[in-house]
Amino acid sequence: MTAASSDILDLDSLLSAEELELRQKVRDFTRQRIKPDIARWYEEGVFPLELATELGELGVLGMHLEGYGCPGRSAVEYGLAAMELEAGDSGIRTFVSVQGSLAMTAIHTWGSEEQKQEWLPRMAAGEVIGCFALTEPTAGSDPASMATYATKDGSGDDAGWVLNGTKRWIGLASVAGVMVVWAMTDDGVHGFLVPAGTPGVTATPIQQKLSMRASIQCDVVFDGVRLGPEALLPGARGLRGPFTCLNEARYGIAWGAMGAARDSYEAALEYSLGRLQFGKPLAGYQLTQQKLVDMLVEIQKGTLLALHLGRLKDAGTIRPEQISLGKLNNVREAIRIARDARSILGGNGITTDYSPLRHAANLESVRTYEGTDEVHTLVLGRHITGLGAFH
Template sequence: MGPSTSDLLDLDSLLSDDELLVREKVRDYTVQRIKPNIAHWYEAAEFPREIVPELGELGVLGMHLDGYGCPGRTAVEYGLAAMELEAGDSGIRTFVSVQGSLAMTAIHKWGSEEQKEQWLPRMAAGELIGCFALTEPSAGSDPSSMATSARQTADGWVLDGAKRWIGLASIADVMVVWARTEDGIRGFLVPSGTPGVHVVPIEPKLSMRASIQCDVKFDGVKLGPDAILPGVSGLRGPFSCLNEARYGIAWGAMGAARDSYEAALEYAGTRMQFGRPLASYQLTQEKLVNMLLEIQKGTLLALHLGRLKDAGRLEPQQISLGKLNNVREALAIAREARTILGGNGVTMDYSPLRHANNLESVRTYEGTDEVHTLILGQHITGIGAFRG
């Protein structure tokens, strides 16, 4: 059998048998568990918490991490899983990213042995949920301006401040909170139920409705001396985690794009207009061809980034290129796919407009288009333009 209409270049031939097995396993889960339910979850603005242990069993939580009960898979395998999950919904892939690429990675990279043993095995199994508190109400794209502070005391630390758009915060068992100290920006582990922590989900939302994002306030939160992540000081800590998440996004966005394209292709083949299927018209074929061009290029780009990552050679500016390009193209594809669906495309019976709405969030988080453009601009010119 030759390449499919979604893989004209036969990119599957570039994948190993193990990589294909991982992809098929996650694809099957998405088809059976996510796609039949996502319209309800999205419309009800409900994150399906019951799937968390299922995702642990699937082996996608902290998927790229080694030891401490983590799956220890390759970067390419994680990318393929992210692509399949986001073909279901960006909100589900975002959960996996927040849990694994952000919270678990912070503990795995920068935590003490005791912290790793305490949290990582149960997070990998989906028994515990983590979140990553970096963004603030007035410090989104510029985390160096964060106002949240941690003051050292005789008994440990006192944490004050506010964070915004913190995924999973209302259901998290532990928060990784970044705060300013006398010794620079440091990470802290804050277990759920700690007095002085106030969490309010942000709603209603037009995007990421099957996901949870929250406002979090810290009011004189007392932490023990062992709450601090000992392994890192400064923005290098959170940025190392953001790069893990950005890498997964480059893959995930192509899953949303592919699902949008496939929905439009199927519809165009059966929807009759003027006595002929939509797919028989030149304008429709041009739309489908342009979608497929960008999906194939974006998937090849994501795979190349994964190979570089597995070889230990992936640079931050390369991740920015992948995140910027693939999300931007995926959003355009989802919107174009909706036009083929006509009025039916605004119902929850079809995925493209839901994907487009979600991708507006993906475009913004882990670095806006503007931030990644400036990262790339600085790299190619040698001039930083972040402050005008």
């Protein structure tokens, strides 16, 4: 028994031949390079670093950026790539997001010409890994209250900086060749580039994780870190700097979550067609069909939403509240889909032989980072009422 096409709305007809080709290329990579080993990587809690250069060769690192060795692809193409990679695992898509949407975007948008030339070509190739150090132990959803501080070291144009503070949940920090660090100064928030090996920097991977296990997140301490004037990102001043990068990451998440949801749905559908219970396939029971239909409806809606956001982004008209709507809805629905998919798998669903519970656990992290449900709810609430309710 086989399943019919799940693209009931024929969403593929909304994609160009070039977009479909890019999607297939990333889908093939995910099937061949990620899916065969992801259960083991997740169980062992490792991220295979050799994937960095392979993803660079695939052309998905900083793929929305122009010049400096970056692929220069469209927002929709980046979204399609994010969806296919997260169908493999949220941790793999997170690597691409941290590298491209956060670290590379910060340098590309706010860096000097020298900084761009030094870092972006190697980062696009996966030869140098970057990280984005914003979140702190007591400043997650409220980055304006960050305690990490950079003090001027000297006077005049040649003055350097001394950096002190602590960051938490910083993806890739322990393997990064360059850190994009956001710190408070006497002149507001600024961004700094901190190369690997700089004295006074300690990055410690967080091991006790029930989610995103095939990924790297760290605690980072900056203790009297001395930086030259060339470390400053000259174009970034205030929270607009990091928020610009966060919106890039949030956009990719709206697509990626649908990849995890689709993979969970496909696992449940395949299992229900083959698993006999009370003399017939699970898929033949009304309750199972209701679950499958509810999953598919939300996947089709969420993918259409992501595609609409992509078209807006490519047109240069997308707004932050639209990205918040996409991130809030699609991650929330993806978690429900993954959990319902697990229920169809029964007891077998709690093993690493099947993907839905792994996706559900990962999506708890995706739901939290780059703005929690509550933060995006308040962003939307402020938009529709004109009243801020964050405080």
